[in-house]
Amino acid sequence: MEKNVIQPLIAASISFLIAIRAYRRKSLDLSGALSGFLVMSIHLALGYRYGAMLLVFFFTSSKLTKVGEEKKRRVDADFKEGGQRNWIQVLSNAGIATVLVVIIWKLTGGQDKCLDSKDSTLVTSLLGGIIGHYCCCNGDTWSSELGVLSDAQPRLITTFKPVRKGTNGGVTLAGLLAAAAAGSVIGLTFVVFGFFTTKCAYDVAVKQLLVIPLSALAGLCGSLIDSLLGATLQFSGFCTVRNKVVGKPGPTVKRISGISILDNNAVNLVSILLTTLLTSIACVYIF
Numbered sequence: 001m002e003k004n005v006i007q008p009l010i011a012a013s014i015s016f017l018i019a020i021r022a023y024r025r026k027s028l029d030l031s032g033a034l035s036g037f038l039v040m041s042i043h044l045a046l047g048y049r050y051g052a053m054l055l056v057f058f059f060t061s062s063k064l065t066k067v068g069e070e071k072k073r074r075v076d077a078d079f080k081e082g083g084q085r086n087w088i089q090v091l092s093n094a095g096i097a098t099v100l101v102v103i104i105w106k107l108t109g110g111q112d113k114c115l116d117s118k119d120s121t122l123v124t125s126l127l128g129g130i131i132g133h134y135c136c137c138n139g140d141t142w143s144s145e146l147g148v149l150s151d152a153q154p155r156l157i158t159t160f161k162p163v164r165k166g167t168n169g170g171v172t173l174a175g176l177l178a179a180a181a182a183g184s185v186i187g188l189t190f191v192v193f194g195f196f197t198t199k200c201a202y203d204v205a206v207k208q209l210l211v212i213p214l215s216a217l218a219g220l221c222g223s224l225i226d227s228l229l230g231a232t233l234q235f236s237g238f239c240t241v242r243n244k245v246v247g248k249p250g251p252t253v254k255r256i257s258g259i260s261i262l263d264n265n266a267v268n269l270v271s272i273l274l275t276t277l278l279t280s281i282a283c284v285y286i287f
Contacts, residue, residue, distance in 0.1 A: 169231020183219020
């Protein structure tokens with residue numbers, strides 16, 4: 001059988017097993033499992049390296065979501081056991097990258113490429129966009145999931161004043177370091193898989209190592225953008241009845257920061273879009 005038949009079959013099989021597992025473990029609800037299956041299948045079918053970045057983000061984020069669940073339950077007003085992402089969250093965190101993967105596949109005829117502007121500025125920018133996309137997703141998730149477990153008092157990114165845990169736009173040193181680490185893991189995945197899936201000149205191949213520090217910066221940048229948007233365009237208030245930080249105004253809610261323009265999914269989408277764009281531009285200049 002030809003590669004263009006075998007790879008999609010492998011992709012669909014792996015994606016099906018992962019989607020079923022995620023649904024049973026409550027990492028995804030039914031709509032999330034179905035959309036996750038579609039997104040994973042496209043990534044893996046069009047390039048194993050794209051699929052690897054998506055799966056590293058998904059598995060590490062799902063694992064961290066379940067760390068310290070009892071502590072998170074006391075803080076998060078919208079806490080869901082296991083995380084349980086739905087289709088909106090799946091597409092918010094993978095939709096843009098999926099479109100970019102399809103475009104690259106069409107441009108290259110399915111051939112995996114190194115970051116090399118001399119070979120193709122467009123392909124390099126698109127690859128950089130995918131890297132930035134998952135660095136932002138992973139960075140934001142690691143920052144949120146590990147930052148809330150930190151004993152340090154969060155500070156609002158716009159004023160640096162102490163705020164309650166769970167406040168949109170609240171940052172800690174542990175959370176920011178986690179974001180950088182999360183980005184570097186995505187970059188490392190891109191580089192390692194690239195050694196097996198691409199063929200480049202030696203100097204170009206060595207230069208790919210710069211993706212790792214760039215990815216760490218992209219993870220950190222994505223988390224900061226997300227926090228800035230959360231502190232300004234997303235409402236946070238303290239509910240005196242539930243004794244928790246909530247995301248909607250109400251008669252028992254005292255405002256902490258932000259205004260109700262964007263919800264959490266919209267904040268994630270905008271921060272991903274901006275980080276994708278910035279990383280894409282950076283890759284063109286660096287590579």
